[in-house]
Amino acid sequence: RKEVEQDPGPFNVPEGATVAFNCTYSNSASQSFFWYRQDCRKEPKLLMSVYSSGNEDGRFTAQLNRASQYISLLIRDSKLSDSATYLCVVSRTDKLIFGTGTRLQVFP
Amino acid sequence: DTAVSQTPKYLVTQMGNDKSIKCEQNLGHDTMYWYKQDSKKFLKIMFSYNNKELIINETVPNRFSPKSPDKAHLNLHINSLELGDSAVYFCASRSGQGAFNEQFFGPGTRLTVL
Numbered sequence A: 001r002k003e004v005e006q007d008p009g010p011f012n013v014p015e016g017a018t019v020a021f022n023c024t025y026s027n028s029a030s031q032s033f034f035w036y037r038q039d040c041r042k043e044p045k046l047l048m049s050v051y052s053s054g055n056e057d058g059r060f061t062a063q064l065n066r067a068s069q070y071i072s073l074l075i076r077d078s079k080l081s082d083s084a085t086y087l088c089v090v091s092r093t094d095k096l097i098f099g100t101g102t103r104l105q106v107f108p
Numbered sequence B: 001d002t003a004v005s006q007t008p009k010y011l012v013t014q015m016g017n018d019k020s021i022k023c024e025q026n027l028g029h030d031t032m033y034w035y036k037q038d039s040k041k042f043l044k045i046m047f048s049y050n051n052k053e054l055i056i057n058e059t060v061p062n063r064f065s066p067k068s069p070d071k072a073h074l075n076l077h078i079n080s081l082e083l084g085d086s087a088v089y090f091c092a093s094r095s096g097q098g099a100f101n102e103q104f105f106g107p108g109t110r111l112t113v114l
Helices: none
Strands: A004-006 A011-014 A019-025 A032-038 A044-050 A055-057 A060-065 A070-075 A084-092 A095-098 A102-107 B004-007 B010-013 B019-025 B031-037 B043-050 B053-057 B064-070 B073-078 B087-094 B103-105 B109-113
Touching: A004 A084, A011 A019, A019 A084, A019 A102, A032 A060, A032 A070, A044 A055, A044 A060, A044 B103, A070 A084, A095 B043, B004 B087, B010 B019, B019 B031, B019 B087, B019 B109, B031 B073, B043 B064, B043 B073, B073 B087
Parallel strands: A011 A102, B010 B109
Antiparallel strands: A004 A019, A019 A070, A032 A044, A032 A084, A055 A060, A060 A070, A084 A095, A084 A102, B004 B019, B019 B073, B031 B043, B031 B087, B043 B053, B064 B073, B087 B103, B087 B109
């Protein structure tokens, strides 16, 4: 079992839809949490950090539940340009531990 | 201005050869990493260096040897390449140490071993 688990998808949604991704992690010593975005054949880039209080950045909302060891990402009003793989990432000491990613495809 | 750069971008080579991948960052970061992304797209840390000192070695075969001549560079040398080494290798850097700061990734080196 992987330390960070995600549904690989793909999630195929129309433009304007709201889509939610979930992620669970198994190591309670994990210290910080992120969502990274990876476009096809490109490097991962930080989308947003995730805090227990929940945080929002435009159309993106991230939530962390430490008790359940669960992280979520909500994308509202999906755009074609949101098509990518979304990587759930936890950090412990100096290491980033990646989930396998959830693929999102937004269609017109 | 590329923050984290890697060369080469593509590398095709025969089994048994020795090859190197170079990484440079101009962000002034103290910590650099190598990650491997396999054919199933799973991204896994291999090594971490802080100020030229090895911090993390994630049970990588000793055919892989990272070298950090200074804190802006972390090169990866691979001996006796095997088919299973085919992957995309990403270099990354981060300011300071610890769990909280963002890591910045290079564009990746796609290694194909024939």
